Amino acid sequence: MNNGGEFRYVIDQNAYIKLILHALKHKTSSVNGVLIGRLSGDVVEITESVPLFHCSQIGLLPPLEIALIMIEEYYSAQGLSIVGYFHANERFDDLELGTVAKNIADHIYRYFPQAAVLLLDNKKLGALRNKKDTAPVMQLYTRDSSRNWNVANRITTKEPSANILLMDFTSSEKWNDIVDFDDHLDDISKDWLNSELFK
Amino acid sequence: MKKSPSIDPHSSLLRVRQSPPCFKNLTVVLRPQLPRQRSSRSQLKVAEISNLKIKMVSKTEESQLQQLENQVENRGGGAWEYLSLVRKLKLRRSDKVLKHGLTILNDPKKRSALGPDEWTLYEQVAIAALDCQCLEVAKDCIKVLQKKFPDSKRVGRLEAMLLEAKGSWAEAEKAYSSLLEDNPLDQVISMRRVAMAKAQGDILGAIEWLNKYLEIFMADHDAWRELAEIYVSLQMYKQAAFCYEELILAQPMIPLYHLAYADVIYTIGGLENLQTAKKYYASTIELTGGKNTRALFGICLCTSAIAQLTKGRNNEDKEISGLAAAALEKDYKQSSSSKLSLLSSTLRSLKIQ
Numbered sequence: 001m002n003n004g005g006e007f008r009y010v011i012d013q014n015a016y017i018k019l020i021l022h023a024l025k026h027k028t029s030s031v032n033g034v035l036i037g038r039l040s041g042d043v044v045e046i047t048e049s050v051p052l053f054h055c056s057q058i059g060l061l062p063p064l065e066i067a068l069i070m071i072e073e074y075y076s077a078q079g080l081s082i083v084g085y086f087h088a089n090e091r092f093d094d095l096e097l098g099t100v101a102k103n104i105a106d107h108i109y110r111y112f113p114q115a116a117v118l119l120l121d122n123k124k125l126g127a128l129r130n131k132k133d134t135a136p137v138m139q140l141y142t143r144d145s146s147r148n149w150n151v152a153n154r155i156t157t158k159e160p161s162a163n164i165l166l167m168d169f170t171s172s173e174k175w176n177d178i179v180d181f182d183d184h185l186d187d188i189s190k191d192w193l194n195s196e197l198f199k
Numbered sequence: 200m201k202k203s204p205s206i207d208p209h210s211s212l213l214r215v216r217q218s219p220p221c222f223k224n225l226t227v228v229l230r231p232q233l234p235r236q237r238s239s240r241s242q243l244k245v246a247e248i249s250n251l252k253i254k255m256v257s258k259t260e261e262s263q264l265q266q267l268e269n270q271v272e273n274r275g276g277g278a279w280e281y282l283s284l285v286r287k288l289k290l291r292r293s294d295k296v297l298k299h300g301l302t303i304l305n306d307p308k309k310r311s312a313l314g315p316d317e318w319t320l321y322e323q324v325a326i327a328a329l330d331c332q333c334l335e336v337a338k339d340c341i342k343v344l345q346k347k348f349p350d351s352k353r354v355g356r357l358e359a360m361l362l363e364a365k366g367s368w369a370e371a372e373k374a375y376s377s378l379l380e381d382n383p384l385d386q387v388i389s390m391r392r393v394a395m396a397k398a399q400g401d402i403l404g405a406i407e408w409l410n411k412y413l414e415i416f417m418a419d420h421d422a423w424r425e426l427a428e429i430y431v432s433l434q435m436y437k438q439a440a441f442c443y444e445e446l447i448l449a450q451p452m453i454p455l456y457h458l459a460y461a462d463v464i465y466t467i468g469g470l471e472n473l474q475t476a477k478k479y480y481a482s483t484i485e486l487t488g489g490k491n492t493r494a495l496f497g498i499c500l501c502t503s504a505i506a507q508l509t510k511g512r513n514n515e516d517k518e519i520s521g522l523a524a525a526a527l528e529k530d531y532k533q534s535s536s537s538k539l540s541l542l543s544s545t546l547r548s549l550k551i552q
Contacts, residue, residue: 056428061466066496189534
């Protein structure tokens with residue numbers, strides 16, 4: 001059986017941008033999100049993402065459980081499943097995958113062994129202003145058979161212009177329109193699907 | 200006739216007279232650690248500014264703030280009122296404060312119209328500038344204040360914060376220590392130490408400083424909350440629970456603490472903890488008049504988990520979860536009808552329906 005080490009990961013522009021806008025909206029706290037998609041041959045396609053939480057209670061179970069159940073219910077009707085986890089650390093220069101992130105990732109791994117963990121790389125994000133780069137500004141981790149999450153280099157955005165579009169959105173402060181699961185729990189009229197975001 | 204009135208989410212008997220600060224409006228005020236902003240703008244480092252105060256903002260204050268913010272952003276005036284409100288509520292809106300504060304300060308007429316408040320504004324803008332890593336702006340503001348108030352401890356504090364923002368930790372630590380020598384009971388400076396530890400990634404050091412701080416200032420509720428949150432981020436749930444217990448003892452009518460405590464206790468797990476969590480979710484619902492979605496979900500999660508552990512559902516749990524589920528469905532039907540079927544299938548998978 002293939003281990004996570006032989007799969008490529010391709011993330012759709014919209015899913016990618018959503019996660020980063022979420023991180024930019026909440027600059028001063030950790031944020032996380034789930035990656036939704038499917039396995040297609042030897043490629044894991046990340047077609048959607050749902051930003052989850054931004055409050056400091058990221059390490060608590062109840063909101064996470066509700067979120068995962070709802071998200072799983074919604075997307076399985078479309079033939080998609082949870083294929084990974086996104087995390088952005090609180091501090092700018094912190095490029096370490098923390099224990100909370102690892103625990104959540106382990107949980108997702110149990111249901112999808114090719115699960116990807118993406119960690120936001122702030123320095124790369126900052127560098128996008130000055131240097132054109134098509135690579136995603138995230139660090140990819142996959143899990144090996146010895147239960148460790150290792151850095152891998154096999155992620156690309158589906159559309160090469162993803163970072164350019166991201167810069168556009170950044171200058172127009174589009175992050176104000178992002179809704180995450182935390183916002184939904186505080187006000188259920190807010191749509192965590194962000195269906196109107198890119199219209 | 201409901202057997203347990205305390206968990207009747209439809210009860211209109213609001214024990215609390217005024218509307219309690221909603222959990223939703225938990226706005227973070229000047230966190231201890233000004234994490235480096237992950238912006239694609241220039242800032243590479245961020246200053247750790249001011250207090251670590253996580254203030255709870257009431258709904259009316261929140262909407263007032265939002266209104267003023269929109270007004271000012273759309274050039275409708277009211278910048279000074281906005282800045283004063285941000286100052287009063289101790290919120291962290293550094294980019295907006297910087298933008299609008301500078302507009303006032305750079306205009307000599309507007310500046311003189313402020314009178315003695317001019318200096319307060321300089322301080323506010325300096326701090327916002329530090330947060331946004333606009334160190335030159337901060338330096339200029341501090342210089343102005345230094346000229347006006349030489350030998351001032353308050354300005355000395357700003358100078359130390361500037362060192363922090365630059366990342367000169369050792370010098371900042373020296374500056375703070377000397378300020379503390381003259382004034383050992385200065386809360387703000389003691390907090391800065393915690394902030395610096397956190398910013399350098401020394402979370403355990405931050406915990407140590409915060410514990411020392413709480414030994415002296417044990418009535419500082421925001422500090423207890425900060426400590427609880429740090430513990431949660433390190434998954435030290437038992438210690439976090441202790442902090443929330445202190446908070447509930449000190450201020451038992453604040454639903455936020457009950458809710459956070461329930462979340463932590465649920466996360467620790469185990470039958471007894473699940474029962475306790477259920478009680479605290481119930482008290483949150485009571486204190487908020489049934490308006491707290493998180494607590495309603497919490498009840499459903501608890502009863503579901505308890506049923507799994509005890510291999511069966513007792514009648515009281517069935518009743519409570521039924522009530523919570525009904526309240527959720529009513530809310531979703533009203534405010535989020537597109538997600539109603541999703542909610543129903545979620546509740547079904549928790550075996551509530």
